[in-house]
Amino acid sequence: KVVETSNNVSEDPLPSWNEGNTKTAIMDYVQDVTNETSENFIPEIDRIATFDNDGNLWSEQPAYFQLFFAIDRVKQLAPDYPEWKNTQPYQSILEDDLNTLMSFGEKGLLEIIMATHSGLSTEAFEKIVKDWLMVAKHPRFNKPYNELIYQPMLELLDYLRANNFKTFIVSGGGIEFMRPWVEDAYGIPKDQVVGSSIATEYDYNNGSPVIKRLPKIDFIDDKAGKPVGINRFIGRKPVFASGNSDGDLQMLQWTDSNRYKSFQLYLHHTDADREWAYDRDSHIGKLDQGLDEAREKGWTVINMKEDWKIIYPFQKSK
Amino acid sequence: KVVETSNNVSEDPLPSWNEGNTKTAIMDYVQDVTNETSENFIPEIDRIATFDNDGNLWSEQPAYFQLFFAIDRVKQLAPDYPEWKNTQPYQSILEDDLNTLMSFGEKGLLEIIMATHSGLSTEAFEKIVKDWLMVAKHPRFNKPYNELIYQPMLELLDYLRANNFKTFIVSGGGIEFMRPWVEDAYGIPKDQVVGSSIATEYDYNNGSPVIKRLPKIDFIDDKAGKPVGINRFIGRKPVFASGNSDGDLQMLQWTDSNRYKSFQLYLHHTDADREWAYDRDSHIGKLDQGLDEAREKGWTVINMKEDWKIIYPFQKSK
Numbered sequence: 234k235v236v237e238t239s240n241n242v243s244e245d246p247l248p249s250w251n252e253g254n255t256k257t258a259i260m261d262y263v264q265d266v267t268n269e270t271s272e273n274f275i276p277e278i279d280r281i282a283t284f285d286n287d288g289n290l291w292s293e294q295p296a297y298f299q300l301f302f303a304i305d306r307v308k309q310l311a312p313d314y315p316e317w318k319n320t321q322p323y324q325s326i327l328e329d330d331l332n333t334l335m336s337f338g339e340k341g342l343l344e345i346i347m348a349t350h351s352g353l354s355t356e357a358f359e360k361i362v363k364d365w366l367m368v369a370k371h372p373r374f375n376k377p378y379n380e381l382i383y384q385p386m387l388e389l390l391d392y393l394r395a396n397n398f399k400t401f402i403v404s405g406g407g408i409e410f411m412r413p414w415v416e417d418a419y420g421i422p423k424d425q426v427v428g429s430s431i432a433t434e435y436d437y438n439n440g441s442p443v444i445k446r447l448p449k450i451d452f453i454d455d456k457a458g459k460p461v462g463i464n465r466f467i468g469r470k471p472v473f474a475s476g477n478s479d480g481d482l483q484m485l486q487w488t489d490s491n492r493y494k495s496f497q498l499y500l501h502h503t504d505a506d507r508e509w510a511y512d513r514d515s516h517i518g519k520l521d522q523g524l525d526e527a528r529e530k531g532w533t534v535i536n537m538k539e540d541w542k543i544i545y546p547f548q549k550s551k
Numbered sequence: 552k553v554v555e556t557s558n559n560v561s562e563d564p565l566p567s568w569n570e571g572n573t574k575t576a577i578m579d580y581v582q583d584v585t586n587e588t589s590e591n592f593i594p595e596i597d598r599i600a601t602f603d604n605d606g607n608l609w610s611e612q613p614a615y616f617q618l619f620f621a622i623d624r625v626k627q628l629a630p631d632y633p634e635w636k637n638t639q640p641y642q643s644i645l646e647d648d649l650n651t652l653m654s655f656g657e658k659g660l661l662e663i664i665m666a667t668h669s670g671l672s673t674e675a676f677e678k679i680v681k682d683w684l685m686v687a688k689h690p691r692f693n694k695p696y697n698e699l700i701y702q703p704m705l706e707l708l709d710y711l712r713a714n715n716f717k718t719f720i721v722s723g724g725g726i727e728f729m730r731p732w733v734e735d736a737y738g739i740p741k742d743q744v745v746g747s748s749i750a751t752e753y754d755y756n757n758g759s760p761v762i763k764r765l766p767k768i769d770f771i772d773d774k775a776g777k778p779v780g781i782n783r784f785i786g787r788k789p790v791f792a793s794g795n796s797d798g799d800l801q802m803l804q805w806t807d808s809n810r811y812k813s814f815q816l817y818l819h820h821t822d823a824d825r826e827w828a829y830d831r832d833s834h835i836g837k838l839d840q841g842l843d844e845a846r847e848k849g850w851t852v853i854n855m856k857e858d859w860k861i862i863y864p865f866q867k868s869k
């Protein structure tokens with residue numbers, strides 16, 4: 234009885250996961266590669282686990298949350314830019330016309346990102362992101378965006394860390410958009426976040442130095458950029474990789490080529506009631522080629538509807 | 552007696568440092584900022600310590616060790632490039648004429664780096680670096696280069712980590728030249744290494760993916776590049792920074808602007824007998840403006856000759 238009430242190893246490390254093939258595959262893998270007597274044993278220093286963020290650790294519908302941030306910021310800055318009223322893509326935002334905004338495609342979004350994410354110091358930007366998270370609410374759930382993180386994935390991150398894996402985010406999202414909140418949300422320190430970035434510049438600023446954010450893309454951490462970013466920031470091939478879209482395919486392939494036994498995990502959004510259901514035809518988080526390759530190679534695919542008892546931390550029973 | 556023989560806190564954590572102002576300043580700082588009752592207490596997550604490498608964690612004379620690596624590699628590759636016999640800067644290397652090589656300045660060195668550090672996969676490059684360290688010997692000490700690391704700095708790194716600082720390398724040297732050996736040498740994992748880099752590219756390679764090293768500079772982690780690199784890789788301002796040249800000045804200024812109590816450490820090479828003595832006029836590791844600013848701002852300056860009992864681990868008494 235004493236043993237049972239203490240935090241002992243027989244406790245389920247993944248309580249929000251339903252029993253089934255997915256949960257079993259994850260736990261079998263971790264138990265195998267951390268077992269010193271197994272031929273698949275992996276030394277601790279090589280236990281690198283990388284996680285995509287959007288649609289993988291938190292939701293990404295009806296649009297990337299970073300886009301909602303950029304939209305809110307355009308509205309906030311608009312009084313200083315009266316010309317935006319008649320200039321696209323800004324006009325569409327000020328008129329709450331998301332369809333028109335989307336019609337400008339990647340080029341339009343890039344312009345919005347540049348206008349809203351640069352021109353200030355890294356310190357000022359961090360504060361703006363934190364302030365936004367305090368007030369902004371998701372349109373469907375009416376919750377702060379950083380509460381729309383996946384409870385089962387939090388448990389998986391903890392479980393891996395308890396087994397001496399080092400957990401990293403490897404996301405197409407902006408690195409400095411993520412860093413202000415991921416430590417609290419996921420227990421992943423800022424220096425273990427890989428993401429897209431804009432160029433920066435050091436300014437001595439008469440003895441009060443700042444790093445200035447410039448309106449210029451530095452690195453896109455997506456698709457083939459993910460293995461490049463992993464190599465640049467981590468310097469070691471992961472043994473465990475987790476994503477939800479075709480943008481993660483190269484990261485999973487790269488991990489799959491590890492000489493150690495590795496694990497590839499795709500999250501398939503199949504739950505329209507509790508979250509969203511989308512895959513091959515989605516504009517956001519398209520999962521098409523990845524789904525085929527996962528089946529072909531025997532990678533593990535989470536069926537959100539079947540495998541997860543709850544989605545978000547606020548749904549935990551008290 | 553039992554207490555004294557166990558690894559207890561009263562043991563000197565910096566046994567290779569002579570008693571004096573430098574050692575006292577370091578230990579006073581660490582004890583202060585890790586004391587929960589002190590107004591200068593720093594939470595563990597913010598205890599970021601960054602160390603320059605060349606001339607700071609290992610020696611850098613009579614030339615950067617990475618240049619010796621590049622020279623050896625030019626000689627190794629020369630049979631495949633017969634034109635190098637009559638083409639500078641390669642010719643100077645093949646004729647062991649370092650003075651002529653140096654006369655080509657930064658442009659010549661960059662060409663050598665490109666020719667010797669690119670055109671192969673990251674995995675192949677790592678093996679070449681490791682193989683080189685197994686056979687190459689330093690001209691003065693006749694030891695492998697990775698034995699010419701500073702014993703007092705190893706103790707400082709251990710001491711900081713024992714006090715829950717996270718230790719990083721932030722070096723102008725090549726990130727992929729350092730990563731193969733710094734874990735063993737300094738106990739610093741690959742993902743805590745910031746350095747200069749060349750561009751890379753992911754290649755699926757018919758299912759055996761590689762990351763290819765391209766003949767193109769990606770990032771120079773020196774001078775104003777150091778705060779930029781720190782921001783990019785670490786995402787947090789250090790509280791402790793250690794360097795030995797004017798190339799570290801911006802990193803020390805950046806650290807000095809931390810809202811937490813911070814520590815700036817310069818290593819002054821003053822020991823011509825046991826190591827080398829150089830500062831304001833040196834071509835390598837020039838320390839001029841930094842020395843003035845250290846005095847002006849009260850930063851701590853290590854006097855190698857006075858402060859260090861031994862220089863290298865192989866000088867430890869058995």
Ligand SMILES: [Ca+2]
Pocket residue numbers: 285286287288289476477478480518
């Ligand atoms: Ca995603």
Ligand SMILES: [Ca+2]
Pocket residue numbers: 603604605606607794795796798836
């Ligand atoms: Ca140096």
